[in-house]
Amino acid sequence: MILTTGGTGYIGSHTVVELQNAGFDVLIADDLSNSKQEVVDRIEQISGKRPFFEKVDLKNKEKTFELFQKYPNIEAVIHFAASKAVGESVENPLKYYENNIGSLVNVLQAMQEYDVASIVFSSSCTVYGQPEILPVTEQTKRKAAESPYGNTKMISEDILKDHSVSDKSFKIIALRYFNPIGAHPSGLIGELPNGIPNNLVPFVTQTAYGLRTTLSVFGNDYDTPDGSCIRDYINVVDLAEAHVVAIKRLLENKNKSNFEYFNIGTGQGVSVLEIVRTFEKVSNTKLNYQIVGRRAGDIEKIWAETSFANTELGWKAKKTLNETLLSAWNWEQKYRASLTE
Ligand code: UFG
Numbered sequence: 001m002i003l004t005t006g007g008t009g010y011i012g013s014h015t016v017v018e019l020q021n022a023g024f025d026v027l028i029a030d031d032l033s034n035s036k037q038e039v040v041d042r043i044e045q046i047s048g049k050r051p052f053f054e055k056v057d058l059k060n061k062e063k064t065f066e067l068f069q070k071y072p073n074i075e076a077v078i079h080f081a082a083s084k085a086v087g088e089s090v091e092n093p094l095k096y097y098e099n100n101i102g103s104l105v106n107v108l109q110a111m112q113e114y115d116v117a118s119i120v121f122s123s124s125c126t127v128y129g130q131p132e133i134l135p136v137t138e139q140t141k142r143k144a145a146e147s148p149y150g151n152t153k154m155i156s157e158d159i160l161k162d163h164s165v166s167d168k169s170f171k172i173i174a175l176r177y178f179n180p181i182g183a184h185p186s187g188l189i190g191e192l193p194n195g196i197p198n199n200l201v202p203f204v205t206q207t208a209y210g211l212r213t214t215l216s217v218f219g220n221d222y223d224t225p226d227g228s229c230i231r232d233y234i235n236v237v238d239l240a241e242a243h244v245v246a247i248k249r250l251l252e253n254k255n256k257s258n259f260e261y262f263n264i265g266t267g268q269g270v271s272v273l274e275i276v277r278t279f280e281k282v283s284n285t286k287l288n289y290q291i292v293g294r295r296a297g298d299i300e301k302i303w304a305e306t307s308f309a310n311t312e313l314g315w316k317a318k319k320t321l322n323e324t325l326l327s328a329w330n331w332e333q334k335y336r337a338s339l340t341e
Contacts, residue, residue, distance in 0.1 A: 001025040001073045002247060003116075005058055005107060006080030007051065008035035010191045011122065011180055014240035015078060017047050017189070022244050026051040027071055029058065030081065034194060042188040058103035061110075068114040076118035076247055079107055082152065085198055086297065089149035100152035101159070108163055111170075118250035120243055123157055123174040123261065125232070125302055126150040135232075135305040138176075138263055146297050157261070164259035171258050173246045178232035178265030178304050180239050182324035183331030190331030191236075200275060201233075201325070205332035208285045215287055217272050219294035222301070228272035230301035232265035235319035235327075239264055245315045256312075265304030266317040275325070282322050283329045 002019055006012045007028030013035075016026050020043070028040065028051050037053070044050040052071070058064050058081055068074060082100045083089070089096040104121075111119065127150070128136045129143030145151035160172045181201040183190030196212075197203040207215045220227035242264045249255055270278075280287050310316050319327075 001027055001052075001071060001075060003027045003029060003067075003071070003074045003077045004080060005029050005077065005103070006082065008032065008037065008039040008053075009080055011177070011236060011239060012078075012080040013039050013043060013189045014184055014236045015080070015243045016043050016051050017184065018237070018240040018244050019247070020047040020049045020051065024247070027074065028053045029056045029067055031055060031057045034083070035192070039189060046184060046186050046188055058106055059098060061106045064103075064106040064110045065113060068110045068116070072114070074114070074116050076120070076251060077107060077111060077116060078120045078243055078247065079104060080122050082122065084149065086147045086149045087198060089147050089152075093148035096148045096152050101155055104156050104159060108159070112167065117169050118171045118247070119160075119173075120246045120250070121156065121160055121172065121174045123176045124150070124153045125176050125178045125263070125265070125304065127154055127157065127176060128302065130299045131302060134269070134301065135267065135303045136263065137305040138261060138308050161259050168258060171250045171255055172260070173250060173255065174259075174261040175242055175246060175264045176261060177239060178234050178263070178302070180236045181233045182235045182237070182319070182327040184237060185327055187327075187330045187334035190328065190335065192335070200272060201328050204275065204279050204287065205328050207289070208279070208283055208287055208329065209332050209336055211336075213288060215276070215289040216292040217276065217289055218292060218298060220273070220291045221294075224271055224301055226271050226273045229298055230269040230271050230303065232268060232303035233270055233275070233321065233324065234265050234317055235324040238317040238319055242309070242313070242315045245313055249313065262309040262313055263304040263306055264309060264315075265306055267304055267306040269301060269303035270321060278321055279325045279329070282326045
């Protein structure tokens with residue numbers, strides 16, 4: 001059984017589906033602070049199998065240990081559970097350090113206590129900051145984080161690395177996600193931000209649906225071909241599959257060291273304006289957008305060198321940007337329609 005913390009969240013829920021499709025039993029532990037329990041029903045609808053579910057606050061050490069005691073057949077963990085809003089982390093850094101660092105430490109201690117050795121961790125390309133040379137490889141030096149959220153990912157990687165040195169029985173893979181977007185092709189699960197979306201694609205789909213009047217494009221004076229920022233947008237189902245591959249690698253002892261990390265992106269840089277244009281094309285809608293000033297803290301451009309993940313992990317992004325943006329649009333429409341049923 002694979003324990004997925006944060007398994008009802010955006011990336012977690014897609015990964016639970018792929019794990020179950022690959023034949024794994026899955027236990028979700030989530031405090032539902034930023035997701036809904038009905039996601040469990042939707043996962044069951046998609047995969048024909050209901051994952052186990054426990055509402056647990058992993059900041060609580062006792063409850064975390066109880067979880068491992070209750071499920072003695074946990075063989076590996078995927079630790080998604082974390083707060084992820086960059087702006088909020090600047091306003092309330094202690095919440096981020098408590099949630100993101102506290103829960104990781106509790107999970108690692110519980111794993112140690114209950115002899116669970118394998119863990120896959122959700123890291124982020126945020127650890128690279130603005131790199132001088134693109135694309136970024138796993139050898140690219142990490143940079144000081146721009147936000148407390150980013151810092152929690154840096155610190156978490158450091159904790160995992162230190163732990164892998166001290167406890168050689170542990171097997172750890174950190175996946176450095178680039179920008180996850182899109183939704184499951186069924187339209188039953190997807191990204192569900194609270195309130196006004198911070199991220200580009202949910203803002204785009206909500207604007208197209210009429211929930212927002214205007215998309216603000218943050219800056220067109222960057223040193224990029226069209227002046228808008230460039231990111232590496234990775235389909236969430238492709239990303240979910242990377243977790244399945246990583247888990248198998250650990251469980252089959254195919255890892256080369258007991259702390260490994262991989263870039264998980266497409267290898268393609270795409271600008272904000274390209275996202276807007278591609279979305280308009282695939283959705284056959286006209287997006288109301290305006291160019292506004294730069295957003296504080298934004299990186300100008302970043303995309304991944306993915307050859308290490310391709311060759312070493314045997315994983316590659318498969319979906320096109322067209323189908324990914326269409327999946328996000330289908331999800332938005334289907335979800336909104338379900339609210340009025
Ligand atoms: N953008 C807009 N308008 C919006 C929202 C975003 O123009 O309404 C632009 C941003 O300026 C950026 C691009 O779209 O150029 C992508 O922005 P997102 O907020 O979707 O993603 P980020 O790259 O800023 O954030 C991602 C992850 C964070 C992580 C961060 C670190 O979502 O979790 O990378 O770099 F912290």
